Amino acid sequence: MAKVYGFCNLHDAPRLGKLTEKRPIGTVSFLGRYGLMDFTLSNFSNSGIDRVGILVDRSLHSVVSHVRDGSIWVNNTKTGGQRLFYNENNPSSKFNTDVNNLLANRLHFEDIDADYVVIAPSFFIMSIDYRKYIEKHIDSGNKISLIYKKVKNAKEQFLNCDVVKMDNHLVKNFSINMGTAKEAAISLETFIFDYKTFVELVNKTREISTLFNIRDLVNYCATNGVYNVNAFSFDGYVAPVLTFDDFVKCSMDLLSYENRKELFKEDWPIYTTTHNTPPAQYGENANVSNSFVSNGSRVKGTVINSILSRDVIVEEGAEVRDCILFSGTKVGKGSKLQYVVADKNVKIKEVRNVKGDEDHFLYISFGANI
Amino acid sequence: MSHNVVAMILAGGKGTRLGLLTKKMAKPAVSFAAKYRIIDFPLSNCANSGINTIGVLTQYEPTILDSYIGNGEKWGFNGVHALLTSCAPRQTDEGANWYKGTADAITQNIDFLDGLQPDYVLILSGDHIYKTTYNEMIDLHVETGADATISVIEVDPKEASRFGIMAVDKTDRITEFQEKPKKPKSNLASMGVYVFTWKVLRKYLMADKALDTNHDFGGDIIPAMLKDGLKLQAYRFKGYWRDVGTLDSLHEANMDVALNRSDLDLYGGYSTRIFTEDTYSLPHYLGREGSIKSSIANQGAIILGNVNSSVISNEVLIEEDAIVDRCVVMEGSTIKRGAKIRNAIVAPYTTIEAGVEVNMNNDEIILVGGKVVR
Numbered sequence: 001m002a003k004v005y006g007f008c009n010l011h012d013a014p015r016l017g018k019l020t021e022k023r024p025i026g027t028v029s030f031l032g033r034y035g036l037m038d039f040t041l042s043n044f045s046n047s048g049i050d051r052v053g054i055l056v057d058r059s060l061h062s063v064v065s066h067v068r069d070g071s072i073w074v075n076n077t078k079t080g081g082q083r084l085f086y087n088e089n090n091p092s093s094k095f096n097t098d099v100n101n102l103l104a105n106r107l108h109f110e111d112i113d114a115d116y117v118v119i120a121p122s123f124f125i126m127s128i129d130y131r132k133y134i135e136k137h138i139d140s141g142n143k144i145s146l147i148y149k150k151v152k153n154a155k156e157q158f159l160n161c162d163v164v165k166m167d168n169h170l171v172k173n174f175s176i177n178m179g180t181a182k183e184a185a186i187s188l189e190t191f192i193f194d195y196k197t198f199v200e201l202v203n204k205t206r207e208i209s210t211l212f213n214i215r216d217l218v219n220y221c222a223t224n225g226v227y228n229v230n231a232f233s234f235d236g237y238v239a240p241v242l243t244f245d246d247f248v249k250c251s252m253d254l255l256s257y258e259n260r261k262e263l264f265k266e267d268w269p270i271y272t273t274t275h276n277t278p279p280a281q282y283g284e285n286a287n288v289s290n291s292f293v294s295n296g297s298r299v300k301g302t303v304i305n306s307i308l309s310r311d312v313i314v315e316e317g318a319e320v321r322d323c324i325l326f327s328g329t330k331v332g333k334g335s336k337l338q339y340v341v342a343d344k345n346v347k348i349k350e351v352r353n354v355k356g357d358e359d360h361f362l363y364i365s366f367g368a369n370i
Numbered sequence: 371m372s373h374n375v376v377a378m379i380l381a382g383g384k385g386t387r388l389g390l391l392t393k394k395m396a397k398p399a400v401s402f403a404a405k406y407r408i409i410d411f412p413l414s415n416c417a418n419s420g421i422n423t424i425g426v427l428t429q430y431e432p433t434i435l436d437s438y439i440g441n442g443e444k445w446g447f448n449g450v451h452a453l454l455t456s457c458a459p460r461q462t463d464e465g466a467n468w469y470k471g472t473a474d475a476i477t478q479n480i481d482f483l484d485g486l487q488p489d490y491v492l493i494l495s496g497d498h499i500y501k502t503t504y505n506e507m508i509d510l511h512v513e514t515g516a517d518a519t520i521s522v523i524e525v526d527p528k529e530a531s532r533f534g535i536m537a538v539d540k541t542d543r544i545t546e547f548q549e550k551p552k553k554p555k556s557n558l559a560s561m562g563v564y565v566f567t568w569k570v571l572r573k574y575l576m577a578d579k580a581l582d583t584n585h586d587f588g589g590d591i592i593p594a595m596l597k598d599g600l601k602l603q604a605y606r607f608k609g610y611w612r613d614v615g616t617l618d619s620l621h622e623a624n625m626d627v628a629l630n631r632s633d634l635d636l637y638g639g640y641s642t643r644i645f646t647e648d649t650y651s652l653p654h655y656l657g658r659e660g661s662i663k664s665s666i667a668n669q670g671a672i673i674l675g676n677v678n679s680s681v682i683s684n685e686v687l688i689e690e691d692a693i694v695d696r697c698v699v700m701e702g703s704t705i706k707r708g709a710k711i712r713n714a715i716v717a718p719y720t721t722i723e724a725g726v727e728v729n730m731n732n733d734e735i736i737l738v739g740g741k742v743v744r
Contacts, residue, residue: 276648287661
């Protein structure tokens with residue numbers, strides 16, 4: 001059996017406005033209890049990849065407090081495990097690339113006992129079995145592979161992603177999706193490398209450009225014929241979280257069972273950090289419909305078309321419609337919220353109306369008192 | 371925790387009154403309040419008391435309980451100086467024995483306790499629901515110089531004859547123990563929670579071993595200590611405490627949480643949190659046409675029907691137009707479309723078929739399991 005090492009790549013990721021001001025995209029709360037990176041880490045775990053490096057671009061503390069020691073999703077804590085890769089030299093500069101992160105941690109990066117590496121971002125939410133693609137990669141004899149998805153909504157979603165041009169299942173090059181065509185092959189920025197090739201390429205990158213990320217490197221290799229790059233298609237459910245509005249849409253889309261069953265499969269658990277919260281509690285006048293409610297929450301009022309994270313309190317007479325409330329949000333008596341994303345520990349006092357726009361939800365900052 | 375205390379949790383009983391809930395599983399492993407198992411309560415209480423060395427005495431159907439206990443990580447007992455282990459009866463050079471009584475279970479593990487060299491041993495029951503820390507009780511034991519301290523709770527004097535009753539003097543020193551007395555001398559009922567000075571207990575266990583008794587703490591060890599004039603102190607426990615050994619009491623205690631009517635506050639008090647296993651499931655989902663009132667629900671549940679005054683555990687599915695009223699629905703169960711059920715405990719992985727009515731016109735609590743068809 002081939003030895004495979006996974007990299008969960010938090011570099012080179014979109015920003016979701018204020019949601020990612022103090023945290024990387026990987027730890028943004030999703031569907032009430034997950035961090036976005038849980039999907040990638042669970043994909044590794046479920047694919048039997050038990051050793052993972054997390055390439056952290058910034059907000060190390062947020063990542064550490066989310067993934068802890070990795071025992072949440074690692075199968076064997078001795079033979080498996082996670083390592084955080086963090087470039088302490090230039091966390092806020094344009095040189096803070098995944099490649100420079102690996103080079104800054106060269107001692108560890110070059111000492112991995114692996115035949116292949118899989119590199120995946122945290123902003124494409126999907127359930128994917130990497131084993132299938134690793135096999136195809138090995139069979140192809142090529143050193144690099146890329147996983148893409150054919151989409152039919154490239155004018156509205158997947159903007160600024162890479163559109164892959166290919167020839168006979170090999171990548172020719174890729175370029176930014178400007179929303180010019182409905183149909184496109186979108187790169188899921190998930191790559192498989194022969195480990196030795198990967199090390200060699202990363203070490204050579206600075207000779208080409210000091211600004212390159214891994215995806216630039218892949219594009220360079222394909223465009224200039226340095227290596228053949230396989231293009232493998234993934235046809236499962238992908239929720240692209242590239243903007244704040246995407247975040248809202250991808251969350252709300254999953255209130256639908258039809259979508260949910262495509263992402264959450266019985267044999268493909270999504271692991272996450274536990275918080276020891278009791279079950280959610282509903283009062284005698286609670287009125288709840290089409291919503292996710294997480295443990296620790298206490299609902300006495302109305303909650304419709306919404307997603308409540310843990311420890312959210314909705315008091316008597318309060319109304320929450322079309323909202324995403326992060327953990328610890330408190331909605332006081334008689335308050336009404338609609339089209340709102342409330343970050344952690346927002347307190348909305350009695351009798352307030354807070355309303356965003358259906359097409360652009362209102363964001364309330366971490367810990368705000370209204 | 372400044373004292374050297376080891377806790378021993380009695381978890382070996384058969385729990386026959388819980389019917390099929392304990393058919394293949396020890397009572398302490400039975401589900402409680404949608405997310406927990408009963409043993410989470412004494413184990414979390416120990417963790418919150420700073421007691422990190424614990425033996426769980428198992429006997430009846432221990433497999434599920436043992437695998438649940440695992441390395442103790444769920445309650446934080448996987449730290450450097452912590453130890454949580456299950457102690458099942460074993461074959462020794464004296465032969466093979468089952469645990470013949472609560473005291474005998476400890477006697478057969480004297481080597482385990484000797485190895486740990488505790489000053490005090492805390493004896494707990496694995497089937498009680500309560501949130502506490504034991505520190506105050508242990509402090510009282512040490513301060514009064516007692517040989518044994520027994521946790522007692524005030525019960526309705528009319529009900530006192532159903533319990534083991536402690537008669538006490540002005541200083542709460544125990545003067546007499548009455549097992550289910552016709553004429554109770556007090557209303558202080560034993561909770562089956564004891565602190566013993568280990569050296570003293572060890573002596574009495576060894577003496578009891580040779581006797582033809584029931585080898586029971588309440589029936590044999592405590593009376594023997596009283597007879598010898600040892601100092602036995604009562605510790606008055608204040609707060610919520612329930613023995614959930616019957617279907618009625620298990621249902622009632624679950625309702626206490628669902629209806630938020632007791633001071634078993636699972637939501638408050640960071641220092642007395644109850645720890646448990648976590649499942650890898652989505653937050654629970656409430657459908658467009660369903661409703662939920664006066665209830666609790668755990669992650670993984672999908673509620674498309676109507677739920678009132680109930681406890682909905684993880685991975686429970688309640689389909690459209692189903693009615694669930696005053697029920698405890700345990701993990702993995704399905705109440706299908708249009709089914710109605712009331713005043714019931716629904717065992718794990720039960721299916722109530724579509725349109726079936728269960729116990730709708732009966733106030734008695736029933737237990738249902740398997741596949742319930744029309």
